[in-house]
Amino acid sequence: MKVAITSTGNSTDAVLDSRFGRCSWFIIYDTELKSTEFIPNPNIDSIEGAGIASARLIASKGAEKVISGEFGAKVKGVFDSLNIKLIVIKEENKTIKDIIKLFQK
Amino acid sequence: MPRPKLIRKVSNPPNFKGFKPIGGPENTHVVVMNYEEYEAIRLSDYELFGQMRASSQMGISRSTFARIYESARRKVALSFTQGLPIVFEGGKVYFDSEWYQCNDCGSLFNHHDRETLANECSLCCSKNIEQFSDESDDVSERNLKCK
Incomplete structure (x- = not known):
């Protein structure tokens, strides 16, 4: 299963990005292969529609779960209709490494 | 250009597509009821919420809620008196899981x-x-x- 995580940098030491649509990087983590893929977010500077464009990108990568700090109202509906699960982590300063560790438990 | 509509939150969408009258002639016309109208009836008349509480639940203003509710009631009345089927469809909504x-x-x-x-x-x-x-x-x- 693939999981998308929003990140502030392109390494697993980076901290979770609390925004979804305009986060710096998306990390696609594969729970079976234990592989990570880093994708720079092309919508970081868009004026509107960043959330929906990012949601499309995530869906095209085949992710089944998305982890971020916050999701907008429009994005929630898009993910609900695509049957992609949302996970919200309110804690700040949580690194990508910590989150991946939770999956390996 | 009119002001864009706020997205209405529907927390309990129906798990069926609509209603059909029993007996009577087959009707080709249908009443299309939006999901937000269904939700307005559900909140007002099933959950028995006041308009203030129901509107905040859907994320819209009280007057907008009243308008949606009014339109929903008229559609139900039209369907009952004319014997038309009701189909749930569309509306500017998002479903809350x-x-x-x-x-x-x-x-x-x-x-x-x-x-x-x-x-x-x-x-x-x-x-x-x-x-x-x-x-x-x-x-x-x-x-x-x-x-």
């Missing part, structure tokens, strides 16, 4: 299937979870998020 909180990793996650309850955290697979109540979700907060 059930949210849960994990007591082990502290994360919030949603669960799409309304029929069954979630039994484990989708992040850490812990069984120590509880349903997350959405009381703080008022209109002003949503308007800020939309900007």
